[in-house]
Amino acid sequence: MSEPEKALAARSLASCHDCALVVRLPAGRAHVAARCPRCGAKVHRRKVDSLARTWALVITAAMLYVPANIYPVMTVTSLGKSQSDTIMSGAIYLLQHGMWPLALVVFVASVLVPLLKLAALSGLLISVQRGSSWRPRDRTRLYRITEVVGPWSMVDIYVVTILMALVSLGQLASIEAGLGAVFFAGVVILTLLAAESFDPRLIWDRAEASHARS
Amino acid sequence: MPEADGREHASPAVADAVIEERSRLSIVWVIPIVAVLVGTWLAYRAFTERGPLVTITFESAAGLEAGKTKVKYKDVEIGAVEQIDLSADLSGVVVQARLGREATRYLTENTRFWVVRAQVSAGRVSGLSTLFSGAYIGIDPSTEGRPQRHFQGLPVAPVVTSDVPGRLFTLRAKAGGSLEVGSPVYYRSADVGDVVASELDESGNHVTVKVFLRAPHDQRVRKNTRFWNVSGIDLRLSPEGLELDTVSLTSLLIGGAAFDTPKDQDPGGPVEEGAVFELYPNRRAMLQPKLTVKRPFLLHFEGSVGGLVDGAPVEFRGIQVGEVRNVRLEFDADTNKLRIPVLIELQPERIALNSGGAVVSIGMDEVRRNWDDLVARGMRAQLQSGNLLTGQLAIGLDFHPDAPPAKINWDAPIPELPTIPSPIEELKTGLSQFVKRLSEVPLEQVGNNLNKTLEQLERTLASANALIAPDSEAGSELRRLLRDLADAAQSIRLLADHLEQHPEDLIRGKGAE
Ligand SMILES: [Zn+2]
Numbered sequence: 001m002s003e004p005e006k007a008l009a010a011r012s013l014a015s016c017h018d019c020a021l022v023v024r025l026p027a028g029r030a031h032v033a034a035r036c037p038r039c040g041a042k043v044h045r046r047k048v049d050s051l052a053r054t055w056a057l058v059i060t061a062a063m064l065y066v067p068a069n070i071y072p073v074m075t076v077t078s079l080g081k082s083q084s085d086t087i088m089s090g091a092i093y094l095l096q097h098g099m100w101p102l103a104l105v106v107f108v109a110s111v112l113v114p115l116l117k118l119a120a121l122s123g124l125l126i127s128v129q130r131g132s133s134w135r136p137r138d139r140t141r142l143y144r145i146t147e148v149v150g151p152w153s154m155v156d157i158y159v160v161t162i163l164m165a166l167v168s169l170g171q172l173a174s175i176e177a178g179l180g181a182v183f184f185a186g187v188v189i190l191t192l193l194a195a196e197s198f199d200p201r202l203i204w205d206r207a208e209a210s211h212a213r214s
Numbered sequence: 215m216p217e218a219d220g221r222e223h224a225s226p227a228v229a230d231a232v233i234e235e236r237s238r239l240s241i242v243w244v245i246p247i248v249a250v251l252v253g254t255w256l257a258y259r260a261f262t263e264r265g266p267l268v269t270i271t272f273e274s275a276a277g278l279e280a281g282k283t284k285v286k287y288k289d290v291e292i293g294a295v296e297q298i299d300l301s302a303d304l305s306g307v308v309v310q311a312r313l314g315r316e317a318t319r320y321l322t323e324n325t326r327f328w329v330v331r332a333q334v335s336a337g338r339v340s341g342l343s344t345l346f347s348g349a350y351i352g353i354d355p356s357t358e359g360r361p362q363r364h365f366q367g368l369p370v371a372p373v374v375t376s377d378v379p380g381r382l383f384t385l386r387a388k389a390g391g392s393l394e395v396g397s398p399v400y401y402r403s404a405d406v407g408d409v410v411a412s413e414l415d416e417s418g419n420h421v422t423v424k425v426f427l428r429a430p431h432d433q434r435v436r437k438n439t440r441f442w443n444v445s446g447i448d449l450r451l452s453p454e455g456l457e458l459d460t461v462s463l464t465s466l467l468i469g470g471a472a473f474d475t476p477k478d479q480d481p482g483g484p485v486e487e488g489a490v491f492e493l494y495p496n497r498r499a500m501l502q503p504k505l506t507v508k509r510p511f512l513l514h515f516e517g518s519v520g521g522l523v524d525g526a527p528v529e530f531r532g533i534q535v536g537e538v539r540n541v542r543l544e545f546d547a548d549t550n551k552l553r554i555p556v557l558i559e560l561q562p563e564r565i566a567l568n569s570g571g572a573v574v575s576i577g578m579d580e581v582r583r584n585w586d587d588l589v590a591r592g593m594r595a596q597l598q599s600g601n602l603l604t605g606q607l608a609i610g611l612d613f614h615p616d617a618p619p620a621k622i623n624w625d626a627p628i629p630e631l632p633t634i635p636s637p638i639e640e641l642k643t644g645l646s647q648f649v650k651r652l653s654e655v656p657l658e659q660v661g662n663n664l665n666k667t668l669e670q671l672e673r674t675l676a677s678a679n680a681l682i683a684p685d686s687e688a689g690s691e692l693r694r695l696l697r698d699l700a701d702a703a704q705s706i707r708l709l710a711d712h713l714e715q716h717p718e719d720l721i722r723g724k725g726a727e
Contacts, residue, residue: 013228023231034231043231052240060246063253083282190245197242 014045047199051125057194058121064186065114071180074160078173086180087111087156110156110184113149117191120146121198128202136207143200150195153188157181265293265315270327270351272367275307277331277349285311285351286330292317295351309367311351320355321362324376328352328368370395373408379429380407383485385441385471387421387493393443393469399425400444400472406431409471423493425471434473435489437482441473442494476501509581510539511631513556513595513609517642521607522597528558528609529598536560538609557628558595558609585622589632592617597636610636 014034015022018041025034025045034043042048072084085093087110094103120142127139163175275298277283285293293313301308313321331349332342344350351367354375373396374380387393399407407427415422427435471493475481494500519541528536540557585593594617598610620632635643681688713720 014231022228024228025231026233033234033236035234037229037232040232049240049242053242056240056242056246060249063246063249067253067256 012045014043016041016043046201046205047197050197050199050202051129053197054121054125054194057190057197058118058125061114061187061190061194062118064183064190065118068180068183068187069111071183072178073156073180073184074163075176075178076173077176084178086178087184106156109153113153114187114191117146117150117153117195121191121194124198124200124203128206131206131209133207136203139203140200143195143198143203147195150188150192153191154185157185157188263315265313266318266321266363267296267310267312268321268327268363268365270309270311270365270367271301271306272309272329273306273369275309277329277344278307278309278351279348283348283350285313285327285353287353287355292353309351317353317355319361320353320357322356322359323362324356324359325362325365326354326356326368326372326375327365328354328371330371373410374426378426380427381429381432381435381487382410382424382426383432383435384488384490385423385425385493386415386490387423387443388419388495393421393423393471398470399427400470401431401434402474403472404431406434421493423471433484435485435491436475437485438479439473439475439481439485439491440494440500441471441491442497442500444470444472444497472497474500507562508559509536509562510628511558511560511595512626512628513558513631513633514553515556515597515633516635519554519556519597519607522556522609523606526606526608528560528595528611530611535562535611556609558631582622582624585629588613589620589622591615593631594620594634595631596634599636 012025013022014025016036016039019036019039021036021038023034023036023043025043026032033048035041036043047053069087072086073090075084077083087106091103091106091111094100094106124139124143127134160175160177160181164177167173167175272278278295278298280295280298283295284291285295293311295309295311297310299308299310300306328351329349330344330352332344352371354372354377356376393409393412395409395412397409398405399409407425409423410426411422411424413422414420425441473491522538522541524538524540526538527534528538536559538556539559541554544553544555545551546553592613592615593611594614596610596612596614598608599606614634617632617634622629622631680686682692683689712724716724
């Protein structure tokens with residue numbers, strides 16, 4: 001067996017997730033689902049529909065990102081005077097009051113990170129779809145960073161929910177979550193799911209294929 | 215599974231997967247589609263439910279904030295301020311507010327806007343909630359009139375909004391007192407309306423006060439209803455004692471008006487909106503019958519008139535027939551004397567005739583004749599104690615047939631009514647005379663005389679005492695005298711015995727036995 005043949009043979013094999021049986025998958029056929037002959041579990045070499053799912057989730061997240069930044073995230077009512085803030089206006093408020101480290105945290109965690117995540121995922125998806133073999137190692141690292149950093153965007157939502165529960169003194173002082181918070185939570189969750197549904201092995205598949213072709 | 219194990223071990227050949235057909239389209243695309251649909255629907259709704267944009271001109275934007283300040287009706291949010299700009303001529307601010315769609319038909323030329331801010335004036339606190347929540351724009355909607363989108367904001371909240379049923383009345387007063395816009399109007403101490411305007415009329419002589427009475431209390435205003443000012447405290451010392459007349463603490467601070475119909479009067483028929491009434495300065499003035507005829511008299515009293523004040527009643531046997539107008543000190547240059555003339559006003563309208571009506575419509579000659587007659591029969595004025603507690607005095611008129619004769623001098627600028635000293639005055643005079651006489655008695659001399667008499671008496675008694683002392687000469691003589699007297703009595707007894715036995719001795723004499 002030549003090296004490419006070996007590689008091809010290796011690519012058509014997969015281990016069952018449930019019973020660990022190594023099964024041979026039919027090569028080159030799209031839109032088929034393979035089942036384990038022993039336990040009946042679905043067997044696939046790569047995450048199913050990884051690209052389509054990731055794309056759908058990334059696009060939805062990008063759409064939600066707009067209202068998440070337009071609608072107020074939090075309405076603070078203090079002594080009857082209520083003030084609604086969007087994510088950006090909150091960060092600006094903090095900056096104006098000299099709390100720039102906090103403003104930076106809010107800006108990075110709530111504005112920059114989701115945006116960069118969306119950009120990173122879109123970039124990975126495009127690069128995979130175009131079959132790019134450009135620095136697969138760095139792209140894999142980018143994916144790992146995206147996955148690790150993702151949950152930290154939820155900090156904002158946690159802060160709002162905790163404050164809501166803590167500060168509810170009626171007219172005196174109360175904090176309510178705005179519509180923006182719902183959208184923002186949607187953005188964070190969808191980007192998490194998108195990162196989850198992306199299969200980084202696809203990066204290497206293309207790299208391998210191009211390597212094999214050359 | 216030994217069989218399976220065996221197979222795996224026995225043959226390194228890999229099992230083939232079971233193949234199934236799968237739909238070509240991933241279900242995951244439903245998520246963005248739903249997101250798009252929901253987003254479109256939200257945007258469509260937001261756009262179609264956008265209400266009208268109104269521009270309101272205010273003097274100042276104090277407390278207003280673009281994007282935050284709300285427009286509220288009955289404390290329900292119906293819109294928000296979107297933008298605040300200075301007007302072109304810098305005379306005010308132009309506020310753009312987006313209202314709810316349902317507000318469209320209430321935006322007419324009669325609709326009014328104003329800014330609700332916290333207002334703490336004496337007696338009235340309003341908009342306190344705005345202290346915390348910030349100012350908001352109030353609206354008094356009206357469906358009547360042409361539709362309009364540009365409004366001139368009111369500087370202050372209107373006292374009466376169109377949603378309150380009731381009627382307006384006009385009051386005319388000599389002085390506005392402390393009636394201000396917003397001062398309450400009371401009916402038997404219940405707050406039933408407000409002063410909505412108070413202004414000096416063109417002539418400058420009267421203050422025209424417009425009051426709004428809320429339904430159904432506006433029906434209580436009848437033809438003979440009287441309004442009076444209840445501003446402040448009406449506290450005065452009168453012969454009736456300390457009088458405090460105030461409707462409420464609020465009226466004390468911000469003034470107010472009250473209305474009622476005098477008890478003894480027919481309330482009269484209903485009145486139209488906008489009817490004009492006189493505003494009396496106080497309740498007392500309102501209660502007094504309208505007195506137009508006043509007959510002045512001058513009184514001169516001996517002694518102090520302390521306690522006699524302006525307005526003190528002039529009474530005939532306890533019934534008020536007039537008032538004291540003026541009490542002052544006068545120097546008579548001719549006689550070089552100080553006098554205190556008391557000017558009184560008799561109000562003949564207070565006196566009813568037995569034929570009905572009042573003593574008004576008679577000529578001056580007849581009046582003089584009547585008074586002359588009254589004075590001839592002993593009518594005199596007298597200072598009376600009106601109130602023992604406060605020392606207030608009143609003037610009493612009554613008949614004193616035994617008073618020295620007097621006459622009214624009609625030629626004087628103000629006729630003078632004869633007076634007699636008051637009972638207190640008489641008592642005072644009598645008492646002072648008694649004290650004066652008492653002071654004239656030579657008490658010292660009387661004392662000296664008395665002393666001398668007593669000394670003599672003492673001496674007399676001492677000599678008498680010496681006379682009867684046991685060791686004195688007179689004493690022994692007295693005892694001897696008594697002894698002799700006893701002897702004499704003995705002899706007389708013996709003689710009597712002898713005569714009893716020998717009565718003949720009286721004739722023959724004592725014979726020898
Ligand atoms: Zn299996």
